[in-house]
Amino acid sequence: MLSVTQEKGVIPKLKQDVMRKMIEQGVRIDNRGLNDYRELSIRVGVVRTADGSSLVSLGNTKVMAGVKVEVGKPFEDTPDEGALIVNLEIAPAASPDIEPGPPDENAIEIARVVDRAIRHSGFLNFKSLSIVTGRHAWFLWVDIYVLNHDGNLVDASTIAAITALMNTALPKVELDPAGNILRIDRSNKSPLALNVDKLPLTITHAKLGNFLLVDPTREEEDLSDGIYITGIAGGNVVAIQKVTGAFTKDEVNYMISNSVNQYVKLKNVVTSIMANPQTDLKL
Amino acid sequence: MGKQPPVPLIVNDRRSDGRLPNEHRPVRMEVGVISNAEGSALVAYGNTVILAAVYGPREVPQKHLELPDKAILRVRYHMIPFSTSEGRKSPTPSRREIEISKVIRTALEPVVILERFPRTTIDVYIEVLQADGSTRVTGITAASLALADAGIPMRDLLVGVSVGKVSGTIIVDLNQLEDQYGEGDMPLAIMYGRGLITLMQADGEWTPTEVNQAVELAFKAAEQIYRLQKDVLKNKYVEPSMTLTI
Numbered sequence: 100m101l102s103v104t105q106e107k108g109v110i111p112k113l114k115q116d117v118m119r120k121m122i123e124q125g126v127r128i129d130n131r132g133l134n135d136y137r138e139l140s141i142r143v144g145v146v147r148t149a150d151g152s153s154l155v156s157l158g159n160t161k162v163m164a165g166v167k168v169e170v171g172k173p174f175e176d177t178p179d180e181g182a183l184i185v186n187l188e189i190a191p192a193a194s195p196d197i198e199p200g201p202p203d204e205n206a207i208e209i210a211r212v213v214d215r216a217i218r219h220s221g222f223l224n225f226k227s228l229s230i231v232t233g234r235h236a237w238f239l240w241v242d243i244y245v246l247n248h249d250g251n252l253v254d255a256s257t258i259a260a261i262t263a264l265m266n267t268a269l270p271k272v273e274l275d276p277a278g279n280i281l282r283i284d285r286s287n288k289s290p291l292a293l294n295v296d297k298l299p300l301t302i303t304h305a306k307l308g309n310f311l312l313v314d315p316t317r318e319e320e321d322l323s324d325g326i327y328i329t330g331i332a333g334g335n336v337v338a339i340q341k342v343t344g345a346f347t348k349d350e351v352n353y354m355i356s357n358s359v360n361q362y363v364k365l366k367n368v369v370t371s372i373m374a375n376p377q378t379d380l381k382l
Numbered sequence: 383m384g385k386q387p388p389v390p391l392i393v394n395d396r397r398s399d400g401r402l403p404n405e406h407r408p409v410r411m412e413v414g415v416i417s418n419a420e421g422s423a424l425v426a427y428g429n430t431v432i433l434a435a436v437y438g439p440r441e442v443p444q445k446h447l448e449l450p451d452k453a454i455l456r457v458r459y460h461m462i463p464f465s466t467s468e469g470r471k472s473p474t475p476s477r478r479e480i481e482i483s484k485v486i487r488t489a490l491e492p493v494v495i496l497e498r499f500p501r502t503t504i505d506v507y508i509e510v511l512q513a514d515g516s517t518r519v520t521g522i523t524a525a526s527l528a529l530a531d532a533g534i535p536m537r538d539l540l541v542g543v544s545v546g547k548v549s550g551t552i553i554v555d556l557n558q559l560e561d562q563y564g565e566g567d568m569p570l571a572i573m574y575g576r577g578l579i580t581l582m583q584a585d586g587e588w589t590p591t592e593v594n595q596a597v598e599l600a601f602k603a604a605e606q607i608y609r610l611q612k613d614v615l616k617n618k619y620v621e622p623s624m625t626l627t628i
Contacts, residue, residue, distance in 0.1 A: 100475040101505075102483035103447055104454035104491065176385055204484045207477050215585045327582075336593050339568070339584035341485070345492040346579050348597055355590050 102204055108196070108321035115322060122310050127319070129158075133312040134357070136365060141258065141372045143266040145380040151267025151291075154380065155259040158316065159249035161193075161382060164241060164259035166267045170230065170280065171238040181228020181236035185214035187243040187256060194248040194317075208342070210243065212301065213257050216330030216338040220299035223264065227292035231278040237269055239291075246382070250317035253328050253340075257301040258369060265373060267291050299332040300365050302358035306344055311354060313361055327351075329358035387563035391548040398559055399428075406543075406555040406603050411523070411614045413531040421532025425524035427555055429514035434524035436532040439502035453499035457487035459521055461510040467558060482518050489522055489542075489571040489581035495535040504534060515557040516544040522571045522581065523607060530615055538573040539611050540580065541604040545570065545596040547586060552595050554603045568593075570600045574608040 110118075118128050125133060137158030146152040149165035173180060187210035191199045202210070217223060228237040241263065243256045268288035273281040305315035306325035315323060325344020330337045336355060346354075389398050396402065407428030416422035419435035426432075442448040459482040463470045475483075486508065494504065506528065508521040519542030526540035546556040547566035561567055566586025572579055584593070 100480050100483065101456040101458050102480070102487040103456050104449065104452075104487065104496070106449060204480050207480050208484055211477065211481050219585050219587055221587075332587075334589070336584060336588040336590060337586070339582055339593075341488070341579065341582040343488050343491075344580075345573065345576075346582070347577055348579070348601070351579060351582065351597060352594055355593050359590060 100204075108317065110318055110321055118318070118322060119308065122307055122312070127312065129316065133310060134361070136314040136361075139258070139368055139372070141262050141369065142377045142379065142381065143262055143373070144378045149263075151263045151265075153259045153263035153266060154382070155255050155262065157251060157255040157258070157314065159247055160245075160251060160255045161247040162243060162245050162252065162255040162259045164243045164256070164263040166263050167240045167242070168267065168269055169238045169240065170235050170272070170283065173229065173233060173236040177225070178233035179229045180225035182238045183214065183218060183223060183225070183241065184238065185210045185217070185241045185243065185260065187213070187245070189245040189248060189252070193245045197248070208340070209253050209256055212253055212328055212330070212338060212340045213243065213260050216257055216299040216301050216332070217260060217264075219337040220330070220332030221297040222261065222294055222299050222332060224292050224294065230272050230280075231274065234278060235272070235280060239264070239267070248317060250315050250320045251303050254301050254303050254314060257299065257330070261299060262369070262373060264291060265293060295370070297332045298366055298369070299330055299337055300362055300369070301328050301330045301338065302361045302365070303328045304354045304357070306346065306350065311350065311357070313357070327354055329355060331358050331362040334359055385563055387559060389559070391560055391563060392551055392553075397548070397553065399557060403551050403553045404599060404602070406606065407557070409607055409610055411527060411610060413527050413614055413618055419528070419532070421528040421530065421534070423524045423527035423531060425520055425527065427516055427520045428557065429512060430516055430520045431512040432517060432520045432524045433509045433511055434521060434528040435507045436504065436525075436528040436534065437507075438504040439499040439534070440505075442501065442503045448501045448503070451500055452496040453494075453502045453504050455487050455490055455494065455496065455506065456503050457483050457490065457506045457508070457525075459483045459486055459508045459510070459518065461513060461517070465510045465513045467513070485581055485583060486518060486522060486525065489540065490525060490529070492578070492580050493526065493536050493538060493540045493573060494529060495537060498535055504529075513558065515559070515561040516555055516569070518542065519544045519569045519571065523611065527611055527614065531618070538575040539608060541572050541574055541607045541611065542581070543570055543572065543600045543603045543607065544568065545600045547588065547592065547596070552592060552599055554599050568596050568600075570597070570604075572601060572604040574601070574604045
């Protein structure tokens, strides 16, 4: 598997000039400031066949995440823990330049960044997924589907994944005295143990010339000189991924501290939506 | 998560292999090791040994991938099946290897002057021969040397260096044990002459101050490796009679 330099989307020269000139004045072509996220909407429990699900819109970017839980054998080095498996596909429906097929390097990269942000945050207590030490534990399969691609897939996917987990309940497991599983009762479920103080979020910055802006649209990504993702949980950094470009130390320091600030704002939006979420499947 | 290391990772400021927190393992570099390649390098950070070979600029086999205004880079990071201390590593590319190939490519792209060779490909093959942590960054140092050895124009040399956190202490150049059981891992690629970072990843949990300290420590180590890269290239390409002594 070779990783090959990718062609960027073409933006008319005239529009590029307008976008750059506006950014110099602190405004973006969709009228946002450099440090503003697009409008976020979250619907949870939208797919009844999943054990937990979420549909996230970040501007025109739409991402759906579903959780399926299965009982599995714990890994040898963590006998008292369950597992989290994150996969992501960019559906061919999401954009004219996406071809059907197994996840490519872009999809794999996003899934792995989302996975790391959740894994290292302390949001999910892996020990709470244990059923019988060394024998049975819950495996959480998080599948993320990008349904419309208008940039910043990572931040939208992280929000989709964590809100789908917040919507997930584990069935009751009945055991015999020897620890064998007698029955998995899907009509009797209890919510996942999650530490919402450690809610993980990713903050994506795009570099355009000398400017750094958050939540880039797809056009801004195509125009950008670099993309940098920071995963934050609580006040700490739990994941970093430079995706493209080159950054100075000062730029890195700015993006880290700005991400901590953005995290507080974004977390407030997520938690207030999640306090009373809509549940109908509506794109 | 929650895994206990078989030996303590740090005791009295000494790491499990006896190093100080800011001490890099010995670095060994050799260029021109593969006669068929345009450029090649063998680089070792302690027991981690990586081969990089560069082919091109050459024609792109799949025509639809070529770009009219610049060369493309094709990069593969790959671990040979007997390179790990655990069981056999399947030679088919894992998700980890696919991601690493991508981040190494985007680490090299700002360095190579791709605009010089439109409609061609420059291929970089990185083979992990023996793994003891920090393989992607060792691979980057090797790839940069191999590109220079191939005579491909570059804006700078690129140095790979890893930093991490064990028992609350920031350390440089993680070995396998520290990578596996440490609290955090942060690989970087640095264009030292230009002060630019072209690869930066992290996992684990870090305060913003710790991230800053880790980056500073990485730059210190990068300076030494950068100097060594230049020396190795000069030793091969600059004949003693060509050097000016004033």
